Amino acid sequence: MAARESKLKQRKEIIHTTFESSTDSTAVEEKFFGQAEEDEDDGPVVFICGKCKLPVGDSMSWDGSEDGQNQIRLKRVTDNVVVGKDTRLHDASKRSLCLIVDLFCRGCHSVLGMVFASTPKNLDYKRFTFCFNVADLDSYVLGSASQMLAAEGPKEQPVTLEYRGIVEQQLTEMKMLVISMAQRLEEIGVQNECDVA
Known part of the structure; x- marks a missing residue:
């Protein structure tokens, strides 16, 4: 040894x-x-x-x-x-x-x-x-390079709590819009049935 x-x-x-x-x-x-x-x-x-x-x-x-x-x-x-x-x-x-x-x-x-x-x-x-x-x-x-670019493009950004909150708010608003559109379509469908009868 x-x-x-x-x-x-x-x-x-x-x-x-x-x-x-x-x-x-x-x-x-x-x-x-x-x-x-x-x-x-x-x-x-x-x-x-x-x-x-x-x-x-x-x-x-x-x-x-x-x-x-x-x-x-x-x-x-x-x-x-x-x-x-x-x-x-x-x-x-x-x-x-x-x-x-x-x-x-x-x-x-x-x-x-x-x-x-x-x-x-x-x-x-x-x-x-x-x-x-x-x-x-x-x-x-070879393989010793260490420099990397940050996220590509000006629109990309890291996911932060603030960014996550904004995305969740937009999803909630879209969900509310889809629900209200579905209710409106249902009302239109009911009204058309009454007119036919």
Whole structure:
């Protein structure tokens, strides 16, 4: 049990560090690690370009995060992400040279991250995943909208005691009118019978 709590605490620290500027860490923890203690109603997270706001991916294709490099990894992305053609050397850590290809936003052509094309054995888990720089992304949690419009139209109004009283008075007046009309029709019917006889 202590090991599980320690692991959960480690995950929380990673999430808080990685997403401190772009996403609510509680939502990220719940969706990505399934360990959230509160708010089980949050929806999936949509990641969007920080500049032009085009969607680039979502949490349904989550592959992991790198706290030290402030990156997230996704297995799949939208067509708004363009994989560059030129490979270059990247020093991921001491004595860990990699070949990478840059990821660009189709809308504004800004660099969003990279794809590791060749890695040393200790970084094989990153190969052929889409690694995004968190600083270049924004995010939106589906279902997090809370603003609603009041009753539509100028004629609609909430039912208050005063409004209810007015409606009941109008119904009573209509009932009295219908009763008096029925009595009048009955009198006319009786009068017609007398005239015929």
